[in-house]
Amino acid sequence: MPDSIVRTREVKRVYVMGDTKVHALRGVNLEVYAGEYISIMGPSGSGKTTLFNMIGGLDKPSEGKVYIDEVDVAQLDAYELAWLRCRKIGYIFQTFNIIPVMTALENVTLPMTFAGLTSDEARNKGADLLDKVGLGDRLNHKPFELSGGQQQRVAIARSMANDPAVILADEPTGNLDLNTGQEIIELLKEMNETAKVTIITATHDMKMLSASDRIVWIRDGRVDRIEKRSDLDIDAGKIGGVEDA
Amino acid sequence: MPREGGVVDEQAMKGIGRQIKLPWSKAVEIAAKSMKVRMGRSVVTTASIVLAIAFLMSILTGTTLTTSLRIQPQREILRVREQLEQVEAGAIAPFAFPEGLSEDQLSREISSKRHRAEEEEADPLVIQRLFDEVSVAEAARQVLRADTDYQRARAMHDWQVSKAQLELTNVENEWQRLIRRLRMEGVTGLSVEVTRAPPERSYFRMLAEEMEPRDRWLGVVAVMVCFVGIWNAMLMSVHERIREIGTMKCLGALEAFIIKLYFLESSFIGMTGTFLGIVLGFVLSYLRASWAFGFGPIYSYFDFGGALLSAVSTLFIGSALSVFAAVFPAYRAAKYDPVVAMRVDE
Ligand SMILES: Nc1ncnc2c1ncn2[C@@H]1O[C@H](COP(=O)(O)OP(=O)(O)O)[C@@H](O)[C@H]1O
Numbered sequence: 001m002p003d004s005i006v007r008t009r010e011v012k013r014v015y016v017m018g019d020t021k022v023h024a025l026r027g028v029n030l031e032v033y034a035g036e037y038i039s040i041m042g043p044s045g046s047g048k049t050t051l052f053n054m055i056g057g058l059d060k061p062s063e064g065k066v067y068i069d070e071v072d073v074a075q076l077d078a079y080e081l082a083w084l085r086c087r088k089i090g091y092i093f094q095t096f097n098i099i100p101v102m103t104a105l106e107n108v109t110l111p112m113t114f115a116g117l118t119s120d121e122a123r124n125k126g127a128d129l130l131d132k133v134g135l136g137d138r139l140n141h142k143p144f145e146l147s148g149g150q151q152q153r154v155a156i157a158r159s160m161a162n163d164p165a166v167i168l169a170d171e172p173t174g175n176l177d178l179n180t181g182q183e184i185i186e187l188l189k190e191m192n193e194t195a196k197v198t199i200i201t202a203t204h205d206m207k208m209l210s211a212s213d214r215i216v217w218i219r220d221g222r223v224d225r226i227e228k229r230s231d232l233d234i235d236a237g238k239i240g241g242v243e244d245a
Numbered sequence: 246m247p248r249e250g251g252v253v254d255e256q257a258m259k260g261i262g263r264q265i266k267l268p269w270s271k272a273v274e275i276a277a278k279s280m281k282v283r284m285g286r287s288v289v290t291t292a293s294i295v296l297a298i299a300f301l302m303s304i305l306t307g308t309t310l311t312t313s314l315r316i317q318p319q320r321e322i323l324r325v326r327e328q329l330e331q332v333e334a335g336a337i338a339p340f341a342f343p344e345g346l347s348e349d350q351l352s353r354e355i356s357s358k359r360h361r362a363e364e365e366e367a368d369p370l371v372i373q374r375l376f377d378e379v380s381v382a383e384a385a386r387q388v389l390r391a392d393t394d395y396q397r398a399r400a401m402h403d404w405q406v407s408k409a410q411l412e413l414t415n416v417e418n419e420w421q422r423l424i425r426r427l428r429m430e431g432v433t434g435l436s437v438e439v440t441r442a443p444p445e446r447s448y449f450r451m452l453a454e455e456m457e458p459r460d461r462w463l464g465v466v467a468v469m470v471c472f473v474g475i476w477n478a479m480l481m482s483v484h485e486r487i488r489e490i491g492t493m494k495c496l497g498a499l500e501a502f503i504i505k506l507y508f509l510e511s512s513f514i515g516m517t518g519t520f521l522g523i524v525l526g527f528v529l530s531y532l533r534a535s536w537a538f539g540f541g542p543i544y545s546y547f548d549f550g551g552a553l554l555s556a557v558s559t560l561f562i563g564s565a566l567s568v569f570a571a572v573f574p575a576y577r578a579a580k581y582d583p584v585v586a587m588r589v590d591e
């Protein structure tokens with residue numbers, strides 16, 4: 001039995017807006033094992049981002065528990081949460097969120113600085129990581145000098161900065177064209193295989209599923225079903241038959 | 246707490262201690278970059294601080310100037326008078342009289358001045374001044390004529406006093422003219438008479454006593470303008486960077502780091518603006534006074550030490566303001582929820 005790295009128990013999240021309540025999550029039970037590549041599939045508005053915020057320790061559930069490496073995230077104070085975000089979790093965003101005033105290398109080394117690495121150590125490691133994502137010749141480029149795909153590669157290198165246990169990628173290909181998106185997925189898969197980092201991505205695009213070990217379908221704030229890749233015939237014909245968002 | 250074997254074990258937590266102090270240099274770097282990127286706005290903010298501080302500085306310099314112009318000549322007259330007392334008491338020898346003045350020259354000057362003073366009808370100030378010049382020349386002539394050392398010392402003293410008196414009158418006249426030009430009616434009562442020693446008091450005491458109520462009020466307004474300007478600029482800077490701040494927090498930045506960023510940015514803008522404002526305010530009000538009173542009297546009577554004190558305290562005020570003005574925006578930035586980094590819509 002592999003170790004579970006992320007576990008949620010009956011996680012609910014209700015957004016209260018004036019008189020109305022939005023039930024973004026209605027009781028999610030999910031277990032993710034170390035080294036897995038998981039895709040969370042669901043139409044837009046189904047609660048994927050909300051779930052990511054819970055897993056990433058960015059938001060707290062209204063009810064239920066989130067465990068990361070068997071630690072209850074709700075029990076952590078601000079310092080411990082910062083530590084968790086810095087060392088244990090790598091974030092990749094749909095909008096890349098590369099810090100615009102910094103070069104690619106500075107973006108990648110920033111989390112290392114937060115983790116207490118010296119600038120020499122950080123620079124070497126950052127250059128290695130950027131080399132791994134295929135940007136070895138773009139270290140000193142600013143974000144506006146990079147294409148969307150290249151920015152997302154910087155983000156991947158940055159998420160790997162402190163050798164996290166889990167990378168959370170919320171619709172990492174949402175702002176990219178098909179081919180670039182596919183390359184990003186392949187890169188994430190490569191990181192998953194070579195660095196053994198657990199990857200959890202959210203998407204509503206069928207074409208991004210091929211790399212996944214398991215696919216978690218969520219709908220209306222609940223887990224609809226979980227499929228193993230072996231169960232799923234990654235065949236364009238069949239996927240085409242599944243309802244898309 | 247359920248954390249046996251968890252990620253947050255004690256040993257690993259030690260990294261956080263280092264995390265807190267280490268990124269000062271990083272914070273300086275990021276703050277500098279973000280200002281560079283927002284150069285246009287940084288310049289506008291700095292400019293508003295420059296103007297507000299320049300205004301404050303020129304009020305302080307102006308008060309210093311008018312007070313020095315009024316008091317320094319009085320001091321000079323008193324000094325000469327004291328010297329005479331010492332001559333009379335036989336304590337010191339009389340001064341040597343400068344060469345190159347002949348009695349003929351002086352007589353001619355005296356009569357022409359008297360003549361002009363009698364003809365002049367327009368400006369009583371000009372007449373007064375001519376009479377003053379006559380009395381200087383008279384005194385000088387007596388110095389030339391003196392037979393004994395004592396007589397010479399006596400006349401010499403009169404001559405020195407007359408010169409100081411004349412200069413004071415000049416200053417006074419220019420002052421009146423300036424007042425009229427600026428339509429600042431009511432600012433009179435500058436006495437030429439030296440009846441008692443001008444007060445010996447600290448510079449700040451002088452400022453407190455001599456500053457006009459309206460100037461005081463304007464100074465406070467300038468300080469407030471400065472404060473609100475920095476506050477506003479910092480809030481804008483926070484607002485523009487909500488996502489950036491969220492991202493940094495996702496990457497493990499502590500609130501203290503975010504706060505550092507904003508304090509650095511505002512201190513830098515505040516100090517640059519304050520420094521430039523001090524220079525600008527001083528230079529402008531010094532030049533304006535020199536233009537009105539003449540470079541000579543201003544240079545010899547101006548209290549430069551006092552002006553330096555003004556500059557230092559203004560620098561202190563400006564820097565303190567820029568730090569205070571950043572408190573709320575920085576706190577707000579630090580409290581931003583990292584969830585915004587995830588949000589797709591801006
Ligand atoms: N901050 C919020 N306030 C109120 N409602 C929210 C907020 N964030 C998300 N929601 C709602 O929660 C539901 C799930 O949203 P989200 O998790 O963003 O879905 P997804 O990422 O799958 O598109 C949606 O109905 C959305 O409108």
Ligand SMILES: [Mg+2]
Pocket residue numbers: 048049050170171
């Ligand atoms: Mg989403």
